[in-house]
Amino acid sequence: xxxxxxxxxxxxxxxxxxxxxxxxxxxxxxxxxxxxxxxxxxxxxxxxxxxxxxxxxxxxxxxxxxxxxxxxxxxxxxxxxxxxxxxxxxxxxxxxxxxxxxxxxxxxxxxxxxxxxxxxxxxxxxxxxxxxxxxxxxxxxxxxxxxxxxxxxxxxxxxxxxxxxxxxxxxxxxxxxxx
Numbered sequence: 001x002x003x004x005x006x007x008x009x010x011x012x013x014x015x016x017x018x019x020x021x022x023x024x025x026x027x028x029x030x031x032x033x034x035x036x037x038x039x040x041x042x043x044x045x046x047x048x049x050x051x052x053x054x055x056x057x058x059x060x061x062x063x064x065x066x067x068x069x070x071x072x073x074x075x076x077x078x079x080x081x082x083x084x085x086x087x088x089x090x091x092x093x094x095x096x097x098x099x100x101x102x103x104x105x106x107x108x109x110x111x112x113x114x115x116x117x118x119x120x121x122x123x124x125x126x127x128x129x130x131x132x133x134x135x136x137x138x139x140x141x142x143x144x145x146x147x148x149x150x151x152x153x154x155x156x157x158x159x160x161x162x163x164x165x166x167x168x169x170x171x172x173x174x175x176x177x178x179x
Contacts, residue, residue, distance in 0.1 A: 026096040028085035028103075044083040063113055073114050074158050080110045108145020115153045 046062040066076045084106050088099045129137070134148070141151030 026089060026099040028082065028089060043079045044086065047080070047083055047087065059110070060113065063110075072157075072161055073154070074161055076114050077107070077111055080114075081107050084110075104145060111144070111146055111154060112150055115150045115157070 043062070043066070046065060047058075062080070063076065066079075071079070081103065085103050088094070088102050091099065094102070137151060138148045141148045144151060146154065
């Protein structure tokens with residue numbers, strides 16, 4: 001379980017927008033589901049401009065719209081960051097480092113908003129972890145601009161999404177698949 005969590009964190013951290021050392025031109029990451037350009041355009045239309053982080057109400061409304069449309073949390077973040085990044089690239093007066101910093105901050109903010117408690121119906125689970133595991137979680141989360149709990153929630157959600165797409169759903173005990 002922990003190996004899976006760290007593998008997921010590594011995969012997520014490699015997708016973060018960080019310019020390579022010595023890189024001359026800022027580039028946006030490719031969305032994990034690039035075959036839906038219409039969705040990316042729709043999301044870009046929902047974001048006001050590169051200053052969208054200052055308009056938290058608009059960003060929350062965009063996230064609420066995507067939730068109503070049934071977009072998974074991981075795709076929501078992926079598409080929001082992809083759309084925002086394309087807007088940042090067009091900002092000519094910004095340096096490459098400033099563009100990367102804007103996208104990193106936006107990624108952290110969007111992830112926190114998407115994974116924040118959505119209602120009073122969410123369940124909080126207390127899981128004992130050793131101090132070294134907590135330190136590792138907090139370190140990885142901080143690199144992604146997240147709190148430890150937000151990173152854990154995101155990692156679990158991503159693992160469940162991946163499991164749903166790779167294996168058939170399990171039936172509860174006592175149920176059979178025959179009619």
